[in-house]
Amino acid sequence: MDFLKAARPDAEGFFEATAADSVQPNAMIKVKIEGRQVVLTRYEGQLYAFSAICPHAAADLSQGTLNRWKVCCPDHGYCFDVRTGRILWPEDEPYGLRRYPVKEENGLVKVKLT
Numbered sequence: 001m002d003f004l005k006a007a008r009p010d011a012e013g014f015f016e017a018t019a020a021d022s023v024q025p026n027a028m029i030k031v032k033i034e035g036r037q038v039v040l041t042r043y044e045g046q047l048y049a050f051s052a053i054c055p056h057a058a059a060d061l062s063q064g065t066l067n068r069w070k071v072c073c074p075d076h077g078y079c080f081d082v083r084t085g086r087i088l089w090p091e092d093e094p095y096g097l098r099r100y101p102v103k104e105e106n107g108l109v110k111v112k113l114t
Contacts (some may be wrong), residue, residue, distance in 0.1 A: 025045075033111055069072055
């Protein structure tokens with residue numbers, strides 16, 4: 001989905017990412033904010049935002065699978081917890097998912113790039 005993003009962040013540093021109703025439970029949507037690819041999802045009513053770039057080998061996580069709170073990379077099967085960023089498989093690897101603060105406001109999803 002291509003959504004017109006705010007050119008500047010709000011007073012708290014959040015950028016408009018997309019319409020809130022476009023982020024459905026247990027589904028992923030990829031947006032581009034300030035040149036960064038960000039994946040948005042909902043799980044149990046909570047919004048999550050994380051980098052679309054797998055920290056293991058730079059694959060596009062939005063092309064992977066999402067099962068509840070676990071996103072798995074399409075290339076090598078590395079899996080991460082979208083709630084915490086922790087790697088779930090393989091357990092002995094040092095990678096973590098880059099997560100971003102996210103909020104819903106006035107019908108929009110907003111993401112803070114950190």
